[in-house]
Amino acid sequence: MTVQKKLTNLQLELLKVFSHELPEEQLLEIRQLLAKYFAQKVDEEMDSLCEEKGWTEETMREWANEHLRSYKKTPEEVTMVNEK
Numbered sequence: 381m382t383v384q385k386k387l388t389n390l391q392l393e394l395l396k397v398f399s400h401e402l403p404e405e406q407l408l409e410i411r412q413l414l415a416k417y418f419a420q421k422v423d424e425e426m427d428s429l430c431e432e433k434g435w436t437e438e439t440m441r442e443w444a445n446e447h448l449r450s451y452k453k454t455p456e457e458v459t460m461v462n463e464k
Contacts (some may be wrong), residue, residue: 404411429435
């Protein structure tokens with residue numbers, strides 16, 4: 381059984397606006413425009429969170445240097461386990 385989701389208001393609006401064929405060049409321009417718009421929204425939200433939480437560039441550097449992954453085995457250790 382397949383679950384069908386309703387289209388979002390954005391999807392419906394885009395279908396109305398772009399109900400005709402566009403040249404590939406224009407399609408690429410629109411994709412870039414949308415990507416830039418959503419990237420701007422992410423930046424705005426991040427700025428808001430930083431202000432609200434008191435995060436700074438130093439906070440971001442600390443996060444970038446954190447080691448959150450679990451220990452990984454070396455290729456030699458994997459080979460030894462597989463040989464058993």
